[in-house]
Amino acid sequence: MLLRSGLMKLGHILVALVVAAGAVAGGTLAACTVDDGPEGGGAPAAGTCDPALDAAFRAWSRAGFSGAVAISTAGRFDCLAGYGSANQRTGARNTADTVYSIGSVTKAFTAASVLRLADEGRLSLDATVGSLLPEVTGPVSAATVRHLLLHTSGLAGTLGADHRPLTRDAAVAAVNRLPLSFPPGTGHAYSNAGYTLLAIVIEAVSGMSYREYTLASTGGRFWDGEPAAPGPRATGYLDDGGPGQAGDFTGPHWALDGNGSLAMTPRQLATWMRSAPAPGTGVDVGEGRSHALNGMVAFDAAVFGTPVVAIAGGGGDVGHDVAAVWVPQRERAIVIASNRPVLTAEKVLAATIRALVGGGDLPTPSAPAAGADLTRAVGTYRLDTGGTLGVTAADGRPTVTATGADAVAALFPPGGRAAAFRAHEQRVLDLLAGRTGEGREERRTLEREHGAVTGVDLAGTLVADGETRTYVTVRFGGKALLGWYAVDDHGTIDGVELPTPPPALALVPVGGTRYRPDDPSGTGPDVTVDVGTDRLTLTTPAGQVTARRAG
Incomplete structure (x- = not known):
């Protein structure tokens, strides 16, 4: 995976x-x-x-x-x-x-170590990466320590998968290959790679390993x-x-x-x-x-x-x-x-x-209302536009799964984010078409694992865990895998999972035959599901969508 x-x-x-x-x-x-x-x-x-x-x-x-x-x-x-x-x-x-x-709360500890070195006069926040790390010769060498701390270096994304071995030298080599999304100091792009560089700077300035200095400086x-x-x-x-x-x-741990x-x-x-x-x-x-x-x-x-x-x-x-x-x-x-x-x-x-x-009383979740027995509605429902909604009720937990871009849009309505979703989808398509340096590297990674990429189809976009995710079906010769990508405004990967199941929404009853997302935090989609024996009706602020039982 x-x-x-x-x-x-x-x-x-x-x-x-x-x-x-x-x-x-x-x-x-x-x-x-x-x-x-x-x-x-x-x-x-x-x-x-x-x-x-x-x-x-x-x-x-x-x-x-x-x-x-x-x-x-x-x-x-x-x-x-x-x-x-x-x-x-x-x-x-x-x-x-x-x-x-x-x-990534780790970043606060890395920043604290850097600021301590600066307070001690051993480091200037306005020193360039290249002056501190001569082995860094790529475009980011012109960025300053301040740029790295503030995510304004132009270096975006990560240097590798979380728990795959990455040596310090391999991390530096990867940094040298990365183009900048913008000249240092002229934009903003969240960067794990930038904080990896800061860890390497800490080593060069302190004369200790990053881990030794973190323990000595912050107790981490x-x-x-x-x-x-x-x-x-x-x-x-x-x-x-x-x-x-x-x-x-067992490492080496430079991806993290x-x-x-x-x-x-x-x-x-x-x-x-x-x-x-x-x-x-x-x-x-x-x-x-x-x-x-x-x-x-x-x-x-x-x-x-x-x-x-x-x-x-x-x-x-x-x-x-x-x-x-x-x-x-x-x-x-x-x-x-x-x-x-x-x-x-x-x-x-x-x-x-x-x-x-x-101050004040903490809000708490309310108890679910008594509702209809959703087990009678278990099955697959098809939208007029072709996508499907699958209803399950395993262990008494009703869940609706969306397959197809139209079904995802119905179950996870974009609201006022429709234009932003379209822009995100285009950045994901550009990435997987290899139109950027990171995109070409991503295709190489996919093809090493699954074979030649023969096509990419959009499968829906939604917000999950606070980030925009575009689902795609990637075709590799005789097989196809569903996955999702989260990218920033510059097309740099924030997160990816491939393969992955279709997006699903757990439900709780709110009265009668109506259900709402099982979402105590109040951050989920604004949708009500009305269940019937032969149809599902999804109601959102934009209107209603009906799916009819298939088969």
């Missing part, structure tokens, strides 16, 4: 926080019907938590959240608690002292390799229910070092957030946000009522998701970690951030 992730979704998940914060303030949260088993039910593991906070997080746990919470104010912890299972096989519980891979330890984060680890679970990478990848390799407990991360460097002068990325010099995203007071600094890390093949927030005026640190995809840390934060930042 081809699987890559942007690891930190600051370009899109934290946009979702802005949208969800407004939606939650004036709306009702849908319910989720996941049963966490004997270790679940919302009961926290050992720890301390303000009763009101604990009651709210118990409700989120009953709705599917499995993970841990660490919240402090002025250095005193208001909540240290775990919810759900850290390992479904052993029955181990999540706690605030369970270790999680923090993904790692999910894979040494120095390893000590303590009991949460097993991450992927979308298919299987366990994620366990932290036993600098941009996504650290691990720690929620308690440790919340404590560190208090001492993290100030944001400094950043680069405006819209909607009240700026990428900051400290590797995080700064929100101005207009977004949540007070300035906030936040960072998130997830995706990839570990199965963890971590979100961390610092509220300077309240001296409040908020860390949520999760190890299941049903209701990730970022989704819980999206629903609760306004209350956690400004």
Whole structure:
């Protein structure tokens, strides 16, 4: 399987926080019907938590959240608690002292190390990459350290799959081959590769390995390799229910070092957030946000009522998701970690951030309404335009799966994003046609694994986990594989999964024969499904679409 992730979704998940914060303030949260088993039910593991906070997080746990919470104010912890299972096989519980891979929250630690070297006078933020690393001879050599910190170097994307071996020399060689999306300092493109370069800069300036200096500078330890984060680890679970990478990848680790390799407990991360460097002068990325010099995203007071600094890390093949927030005026640190995809840390934060930042009661999911027995509607339904909607009800969980671009658009309506979706689709088609340097490399990767590419067909576009994903059917001679690509505005890959199942939407009853997305965080598609014995009707703000039972 081809699987890559942007690891930190600051370009899109934290946009979702802005949208969800407004939606939650004036709306009702849908319910989720996941049963966490004997270790679940919302009961926290050992720890301390303000009763009101604990009651709210118990409700989120009953709705599917499995993970841990660490919240402090002025250095005193208001909540240290775990919810759900850290390992479904052993029955181990999540706690605030369970270790999680923090993904792209790593970037804040890399930035902190760079800023420390600058404070010590050992490094200038305006030094060019080429002056610090003579072996870097590609276009990015003209970019400065400041450009790398702010994602304005023009270097976009990643240097390799998360858990495939990549040496330092191979990482440098890959960087030298990459063209820039724009001249340094003239644009903005989120870059894992840029933070890999910063890790190499740290080595050159400090005289220590990146990992040694990270430990000495910030206390950070790692999910894979040494120095390893000590303590009991949460097993991450992927979308298919299987366990994620366990932290036993032997490396070399340069695909993730600098941009996504650290691990720690929620308690440790919340404590560190208090001492993290100030944001400094950043680069405006819209909607009240700026990428900051400290590797995080700064929100101005207009977004949540007070300035906030936040960072998130997830995706990839570990199965963890971590979100961390610092509220300077309240001296409040908020860390949520999760190890299941049903209701990730970022989704819980999206629903609760306004209350956690400004005070007040946390919103919680409502109970599902009594509904019709969807098992009578199990089957395949065809749209007049040719796509299909498949209804299943395994384990009492109704799910609708969309096959075909028209079916995806019906189940995941684009709303006001239709033009942006079309532009994203064109960038994906250009990529897979090999019209860019990264696109030609992507085709070579696909053809090494599956044979010659003979065609690419669009299969729908939607927003998932805060990022725009375009599904495509890629044909290789006698076989065809469905996959999705997420690319940035410059056509650089943010994430890819191929092959992948068709997009699906879990449902909960809202009364009568009507169902809504099983989406407690309120960030999912705005669609109502009305089920019948011979047809499904999808209702969205744009109107209705009906599919009729096939066969």
